[in-house]
Amino acid sequence: xxxxxxxxxxxxxxxxxxxxxxxxxxxxxxxxxxxxxxxxxxxxxxxxxxxxxxxxxxxxxxxxxxxxxxxxxxxxxxxxxxxxxxxxxxxxxxxxxxxxxxxxxxxxxxxxxxxxxxxxxxxxxxxxxxxxxxxxxxxxxxxxxxxxxxxxxxxx
Amino acid sequence: xxxxxxxxxxxxxxxxxxxxxxxxxxxxxxxxxxxxxxxxxxxxxxxxxxxxxxxxxxxxxxxxxxxxxxxxxxxxxxxxxxxxxxxxxxxxxxxxxxxxxxxxxxxxxxxxxxxxxxxxxxxxxxxxxxxxxxxxxxxxxxxxxxxxxxxxxxxxxxxxxxxxxxxxxxxxxxxxxxxxxxxxxxxxxxxxxxxxxxxxxxxxxxxxxxxxxxxxxxxxxxxxxxxxxxxxxxxxxxxxxxxxxxxxxxxxxxxxxxxxxxxxxxxxxxxxxxxxxxxxxxxxxxxxxxxxxxxxxxxxxxxxxxxxxxxxxxxxxxxxxxxxxxxxxxxxxxxxxxxxxxxxxxxxxxxxxxxxxxxxxxxxxxxxxxxxxxxxxxxxxxxxxxxxxxxxxxxxxxxxxxxxxxxxxxxxxxxxxx
Ligand SMILES: Cc1cc2nc3c(=O)[nH]c(=O)nc-3n(C[C@H](O)[C@H](O)[C@H](O)COP(=O)(O)O)c2cc1C
Ligand code: SF4
Ligand code: FES
Numbered sequence: 001x002x003x004x005x006x007x008x009x010x011x012x013x014x015x016x017x018x019x020x021x022x023x024x025x026x027x028x029x030x031x032x033x034x035x036x037x038x039x040x041x042x043x044x045x046x047x048x049x050x051x052x053x054x055x056x057x058x059x060x061x062x063x064x065x066x067x068x069x070x071x072x073x074x075x076x077x078x079x080x081x082x083x084x085x086x087x088x089x090x091x092x093x094x095x096x097x098x099x100x101x102x103x104x105x106x107x108x109x110x111x112x113x114x115x116x117x118x119x120x121x122x123x124x125x126x127x128x129x130x131x132x133x134x135x136x137x138x139x140x141x142x143x144x145x146x147x148x149x150x151x152x153x154x155x156x
Numbered sequence: 157x158x159x160x161x162x163x164x165x166x167x168x169x170x171x172x173x174x175x176x177x178x179x180x181x182x183x184x185x186x187x188x189x190x191x192x193x194x195x196x197x198x199x200x201x202x203x204x205x206x207x208x209x210x211x212x213x214x215x216x217x218x219x220x221x222x223x224x225x226x227x228x229x230x231x232x233x234x235x236x237x238x239x240x241x242x243x244x245x246x247x248x249x250x251x252x253x254x255x256x257x258x259x260x261x262x263x264x265x266x267x268x269x270x271x272x273x274x275x276x277x278x279x280x281x282x283x284x285x286x287x288x289x290x291x292x293x294x295x296x297x298x299x300x301x302x303x304x305x306x307x308x309x310x311x312x313x314x315x316x317x318x319x320x321x322x323x324x325x326x327x328x329x330x331x332x333x334x335x336x337x338x339x340x341x342x343x344x345x346x347x348x349x350x351x352x353x354x355x356x357x358x359x360x361x362x363x364x365x366x367x368x369x370x371x372x373x374x375x376x377x378x379x380x381x382x383x384x385x386x387x388x389x390x391x392x393x394x395x396x397x398x399x400x401x402x403x404x405x406x407x408x409x410x411x412x413x414x415x416x417x418x419x420x421x422x423x424x425x426x427x428x429x430x431x432x433x434x435x436x437x438x439x440x441x442x443x444x445x446x447x448x449x450x451x452x453x454x455x456x457x458x459x460x461x462x463x464x465x466x467x468x469x470x471x472x473x474x475x476x477x478x479x480x481x482x483x484x485x486x487x488x489x490x491x492x493x494x495x496x497x498x499x500x501x502x503x504x505x506x507x508x509x510x511x512x513x514x515x516x517x518x519x520x521x522x523x524x525x526x527x528x529x530x531x532x533x534x535x536x537x538x539x540x541x542x543x544x545x546x547x548x549x550x551x552x553x554x555x556x557x558x559x560x561x562x563x564x565x566x567x568x569x570x571x572x573x574x
Contacts, residue, residue, distance in 0.1 A: 018314040020271075021354060026336030027319050031278075052336065065338040065495075066319035068278045084240045085439060085471055085485050086397035122322065122489050123240040123439075124279055127397040127469065128404045137281040 002043035008032050012051075022052050030063055039070035075110040075117035077155050080134045083120050086127035095131050096120075098145045102152070115155075158383055160371045160391050161364065162407040165251050171286055173293040176254040182299055184373040188262050189307040196266035200369065202377035204389030209234055209325075209362030210438070210467045212455050219267050221349040223357040230353040231264050231272040232334065235363045236318055236325035238277055240439035240489060241469030244393035244405045245363040249276070249283040252367070253290035257313065259366035261299060262373055264311050267359055271312050274363075275330050278319040287315050322493035326541055327360040329495070340497045341541035364393055364468075384410035388454035392465070396422040398472035399429065410454040417453060418472060429474035433558065437466020439486045440546030442553030443479070463553070479558040480565055483550050484512045490547035501544035504535040508551055515562060518569045525555060525562055 004012065015028045029051065033044035045059040052059075063069045081087075081096045096118070100106060103116050110117040126132045129141035133148075140151050169175045176182070188196055201216030222229060233256065237245040248256060260272050276284045291313050294300045302310045316334055318324050324333045328342035331353045352358020368390065372380050381389050388410040394417055397403045401423030408417055414436065418424065425431055431446040436453070441464040444451070451461040458465045473482065491505040508531055514520040532548040539545060555562065 018273075018316070021335070023336035024316075024334060027278075027317065027333070031317065031319065054336075062336065062338055066278070066321050068320035083485065084489055085435075085482050086241055086403075088482065088485050089398045089471070089473065089477070121279075122492060123238055123242075125237045125243045125246045125277065127241050127243045127471075128395050129243075130397060130403070134279060137279060139282065 002033070002037075002041055002047045004032065004047070005036055008036060023054060026052060026054070026059070026062055027066070030059075030066075030069055034069060039073055073110075073114075076115050077135050078117045078119060080119045080121035080124070081107075082122070082124045082126075082130070082132045084123035084127075086123070087130040087132055090130040092131040095133075095143055095145065095148065099148055099152075102148075116152075158391055158409050159407050160380075160383075161248065161252075161255070161367050161393060162405075165247070170252050171254070171290060173254060173290070173297060176252070180374075181254050181370075182258055182297070184258060184262060184370040185299060185305060188265055188373050189305060189309065193266045193268055196262065196373065199372055199377045200266070203372045203380040204377075204384075204387075205365065205368055205372065205380065206388070206455065207362055208364035208368075208392065208468065210239065210440070212465060215361065215365055218349060218361075219263070219359060221347065222267055222359065223350045226357050227268070228271060228356055229267060229269045230356060230358040231260060231267065231269045232327075232330060232353060232358060232360045233260055233272070233274040233363055233366055234325060234327065234330060234360055235274055235276040235280070236322075236330060237280075237363070237467075238322045238325055239467045239469060240486065241395060241397055241435065241471045242438050242467040243395045243397075244468060246280065246283065247393075247405050248363055248367055249280065249287060253283075253287045254294070255367045255370065256287070256363055257290055257294050257299075259369040260313065261294075261304070261311060262369045263359060263361065263366055265307075265309055269359065270310050271314075273314050273316045273334060273353075275316050275318060275324070275334055277324075278317050281317065284315050284317050291315065321495075322489075323495045323541075323543060326543065329541070330360060331358065338495070340495050341543075343540075385452070385454045385456070387456050388465075392453070392468050394421075394453065395467075395469045396472065397469070398434075399426045399474035399477070400424065400472050401426055408453060411452045411457070413450050414453050414470070415449045417470060418449065422470075422472070425472065425474050427474075429476060431472065432475040432477055433473045433479055435463075435469070435471040435550070437464045438469040439471075439489065440542075440549055441466040442549045443557065444553070445557045478565070479554050479561045480512065480516055483554045484509070484516050486550045487512050487547065490543065494543065494547075498540040498544070500535045501539040501541075501547065504531050504539075504544065505547050507531055508547070512551075515565050515569075518565055520566050520569050522563075522566050525559070525566075529555060 029048045046056045049059045131143045205215040206212045321339045323329045324339040329339040333339035348358040406421040435443045487509045491509045496502045
């Protein structure tokens with residue numbers, strides 16, 4: 001069973017009011033479900049489908065199209081390194097190696113304490129401040145190994 | 157230095173409506189409401205403004221293509237910014253959200269639109285929140301909502317966050333995504349102006365394009381048309397990245413030589429190295445060699461030089477670069493972002509990636525260069541949407557100008573085991 005929290009319910013009301021057709025609330029609701037559970041569970045897809053008049057299969061097909069949705073558990077902090085051209089020209093590979101070594105995991109893996117997941121990301125549209133990473137959708141730019149150390153140390 | 161979009165952009169707290177108004181913000185609304193909507197469309201046409209999202213389509217002309225007398229109509233501001241190298245809309249959203257809102261209001265008034273969405277890429281969550289706060293302020297001031305400033309014009313405005321998919325920047329995929337579907341492109345025609353969001357007439361414009369509109373309404377189309385070249389009017393935000401000393405977003409007058417953008421604005425090539433190659437308009441356009449660096453940065457000159465202005469992302473590579481490694485990155489991107497709807501793109505990007513990876517890993521074969529060219533030929537103009545053609549641009553242009561980089565890797569390839 002998946003139940004949206006009370007806080008989520010009041011946001012859902014506002015979200016639905018934005019659109020003439022409720023199916024448009026698909027991405028916002030998937031985002032809310034993920035915020036609540038850490039990833040989008042099959043039960044959440046069923047619930048969202050019920051609300052928006054879509055089959056669970058339809059919701060799943062939408063959910064899996066977009067890279068920001070996880071369908072499996074991830075760490076508390078998801079670190080996404082941009083590996084596209086501008087970041088590559090500015091040494092993102094070394095930085096990612098540095099971080100995977102530091103945390104003792106490979107890209108795509110989660111640390112044993114479930115704190116960190118490291119992912120590769122395509123261009124994050126901050127190219128002139130390369131290399132760039134995001135931690136849970138917060139931007140960190142002009143990275144150096146020292147800066148990565150600082151950012152990770154501040155995450156509790 | 158002519159600045160239209162970046163004028164005062166670093167003023168502290170420009171995201172607050174008070175500061176924005178002190179700089180003359182929202183002054184264009186009263187001027188617009190004193191005119192008929194069609195007059196605003198004519199002004200934008202006369203300004204020569206072309207779309208800044210990538211295709212460079214004349215903005216006023218697009219507005220005049222809206223299906224006549226069909227309502228409701230919609231406006232979607234395209235803030236999906238995800239073309240590699242491009243980071244200008246991010247700076248606009250982050251620093252001057254009210255400029256974008258003002259531009260959207262003017263567009264909506266001109267096009268008789270009463271509902272506007274700003275489709276913002278999901279990774280821009282922080283900037284979506286900035287935009288939400290700015291929209292709330294604009295409602296409070298009476299710039300949004302019912303009967304705006306007594307004009308009788310109504311407009312509701314919302315943000316809509318994406319969730320990570322480059323293809324959703326393509327306008328028809330954006331609309332499908334906003335309707336709650338997988339972001340797959342639609343057949344065109346019908347174009348969005350005729351049948352767009354919820355099958356209603358819809359304007360899709362890039363963030364930067366819409367941010368220009370207040371200037372045109374405030375200063376008149378002639379003032380805008382006086383800037384730039386004969387056919388490329390106005391200024392353009394150029395995102396300079398790669399091997400330069402001062403990467404950044406710079407507002408340049410169209411027609412400025414690329415050498416000047418690199419040397420004067422971006423502080424020259426890093427470490428005193430030499431320029432090897434540059435991509436003038438984002439990953440989807442052909443790369444060019446150093447000897448084309450004096451090309452003026454405008455739509456026509458870049459086409460004449462064999463590339464395109466695209467989204468305005470200038471990616472600079474110095475002479476330490478092996479171009480193949482960068483083409484591999486870009487191709488890996490297109491493989492990842494291909495929506496999978498049509499075969500030439502879905503399979504072609506994958507195949508090209510496989511070959512490039514082999515060449516890069518020094519297990520390639522010389523005949524693979526012809527194979528790459530052949531795959532490109534089989535994708536060219538045969539894909540459902542422009543992503544397929546975008547994917548071949550870096551491959552073909554790199555083989556054309558930097559064949560030596562490929563040959564170096566192929567020559568050092570280990571001899572195949574017989
Ligand atoms: C694969 C692909 C990705 C695109 N991405 C974007 C984008 O991120 N932002 C954008 O404004 N336009 C993008 N476009 C262009 C849009 O389809 C559309 O032409 C543009 O938003 C129209 O606005 P404009 O006329 O103001 O430029 C993309 C096009 C394609 C084919
Ligand atoms: S060209 Fe690529 S992105 Fe475009 S519809 Fe075909 S598969 Fe999808
Ligand atoms: S290439 Fe890394 S942010 Fe654009």
